[in-house]
Amino acid sequence: MTEEPMIILDKVSKSYGPTVVLRDCTISIKRGEVVVICGPSGSGKSTLIKCINGLEPYQSGSIRVEGVEVGARTTNLPALRTRIGMVFQHFELYPHMSALDNIILAQVHALKRERDEAETRARKLLDRVGLSQRADARPANLSGGQQQRVAIARALALDPKAMLFDEPTSALDPEMISEVLDVMVELAGEGMTMLVVTHEMGFARSVADRIVFMDRGEIVEETPTDQFFSAPKSQRAQEFLSKVLAH
Amino acid sequence: MPEVILKNLPFLLMGLRLTAEIAFVSIIGGTVLGVLVGVVRYFRVPVLAQVADIYIIFVRGTPLLVVLFICYFGFPTLLGYQARAYYAAVLGFILFIAAYLAEDIRAGLRTVRPGLVQAALATGLARAQVIRLVVLPIALRNVIPTFFNQYVRLFKFTSVASVIGVNELTGSAMLVNGREFAPIPIIGFIALTYLVCCFVISMVGRLLYSRLAVRA
Numbered sequence: 001m002t003e004e005p006m007i008i009l010d011k012v013s014k015s016y017g018p019t020v021v022l023r024d025c026t027i028s029i030k031r032g033e034v035v036v037i038c039g040p041s042g043s044g045k046s047t048l049i050k051c052i053n054g055l056e057p058y059q060s061g062s063i064r065v066e067g068v069e070v071g072a073r074t075t076n077l078p079a080l081r082t083r084i085g086m087v088f089q090h091f092e093l094y095p096h097m098s099a100l101d102n103i104i105l106a107q108v109h110a111l112k113r114e115r116d117e118a119e120t121r122a123r124k125l126l127d128r129v130g131l132s133q134r135a136d137a138r139p140a141n142l143s144g145g146q147q148q149r150v151a152i153a154r155a156l157a158l159d160p161k162a163m164l165f166d167e168p169t170s171a172l173d174p175e176m177i178s179e180v181l182d183v184m185v186e187l188a189g190e191g192m193t194m195l196v197v198t199h200e201m202g203f204a205r206s207v208a209d210r211i212v213f214m215d216r217g218e219i220v221e222e223t224p225t226d227q228f229f230s231a232p233k234s235q236r237a238q239e240f241l242s243k244v245l246a247h
Numbered sequence: 248m249p250e251v252i253l254k255n256l257p258f259l260l261m262g263l264r265l266t267a268e269i270a271f272v273s274i275i276g277g278t279v280l281g282v283l284v285g286v287v288r289y290f291r292v293p294v295l296a297q298v299a300d301i302y303i304i305f306v307r308g309t310p311l312l313v314v315l316f317i318c319y320f321g322f323p324t325l326l327g328y329q330a331r332a333y334y335a336a337v338l339g340f341i342l343f344i345a346a347y348l349a350e351d352i353r354a355g356l357r358t359v360r361p362g363l364v365q366a367a368l369a370t371g372l373a374r375a376q377v378i379r380l381v382v383l384p385i386a387l388r389n390v391i392p393t394f395f396n397q398y399v400r401l402f403k404f405t406s407v408a409s410v411i412g413v414n415e416l417t418g419s420a421m422l423v424n425g426r427e428f429a430p431i432p433i434i435g436f437i438a439l440t441y442l443v444c445c446f447v448i449s450m451v452g453r454l455l456y457s458r459l460a461v462r463a
Binding site: 052053055079080086088090092094095106109111125138140151154158 | 300303360362365366367368369370372373376380381384385388459461
């Protein structure tokens with residue numbers, strides 16, 4: 001018997017008035033898989049992954065995470081969200097708190113962990129992302145790469161079953177991209193289920209099991225990584241790749 | 248210091264103490280009420296938001312003295328209780344200042360980026376927790392300058408309480424002047440006292456802001 005995929009999207013559609021943002025998006029992600037979503041900007045990639053943890057509502061179709069229907073009115077979204085970590089393009093750390101407190105907050109208030117335990121975990125995670133020296137620093141005093149690593153630690157502190165990354169390196173200076181990607185590669189190596197929206201094709205090539213290519217709100221193709229880079233199925237993916245891999 | 252001031256200093260200082268007390272209680276009460284009203288309006292809480300809108304329109308369109316009269320004469324007559332000038336004044340100041348602070352906090356709430364709220368929600372915090380733990384702390388830090396501006400205004404406004412018979416600094420100065428008739432030194436003294444107090448309040452605000460301000 002095959003295991004049911006951890007995240008299943010079935011014909012998910014969303015529109016703002018007459019503008020269609022997502023059209024019949026169907027994908028499923030198994031436990032431990034790393035899936036990269038790429039495509040031109042405005043293609044609905046970010047919106048799609050924000051639907052998975054209920055940050056964006058969708059109008060039709062179904063999303064199930066570990067069997068729980070995200071769009072159902074009875075679903076406890078906060079509880080669901082503690083099981084799915086998310087990392088954002090602009091880090092979104094709490095500016096009035098130290099790096100350490102950023103990682104502690106949801107542990108204490110969402111998971112109801114004891115503060116001592118939360119702090120111990122936070123320090124371990126900071127150490128893991130190489131920032132144990134910066135525990136007391138405010139986000140404003142950290143570089144972009146450091147902020148994003150704290151944001152990853154903040155998400156990991158809840159022991160999520162899966163991680164969503166929304167263009168985690170797009171707002172970073174080039175020299176800081178690798179420090180963030182290193183953490184993500186390590187995470188993938190440990191078997192974390194990951195859904196990553198990114199333009200980092202090098203990262204996609206080395207860690208992704210599959211590539212999902214989106215354009216204009218649609219999933220144009222979903223292809224095993226090697227095949228995607230050597231022989232993408234669709235014309236649109238070929239054009240996209242020729243642009244992003246041109247240099 | 249002129250002799251007339253020295254002679255009446257204990258009495259005037261009692262007035263100053265009362266002024267400080269009224270200002271302090273009104274600032275605390277007004278801030279709590281103002282933040283509540285601001286949050287209710289910002290998140291458009293049904294019914295409460297509409298009540299808050301009417302309250303703000305009313306207070307902002309009414310002179311302070313009239314608000315005090317309402318608290319001193321209006322409410323007691325309508326609701327049938329015995330008014331005391333001190334409590335009526337404090338109530339009036341709280342209602343008055345909160346209406347302005349509620350508008351200011353709304354501007355502060357707008358400085359919190361939606362992305363930050365999304366990120367906090369994504370960690371499994373409930374909406375009310377996000378407001379309490381993330382949005383309000385940031386908004387409050389960012390409105391420290393405007394809030395302290397209002398506190399300075401309020402401190403000066405407390406002098407209006409003398410009209411309904413509260414012997415705070417201005418009220419006691421007027422009593423002294425009635426007895427001594429030496430308006431120049433007496434009014435000079437209280438003017439200087441208000442000036443120093445207001446200066447201290449704005450310095451406290453600046454200090455707090457320089458320590459607590461965040462880039463949101």
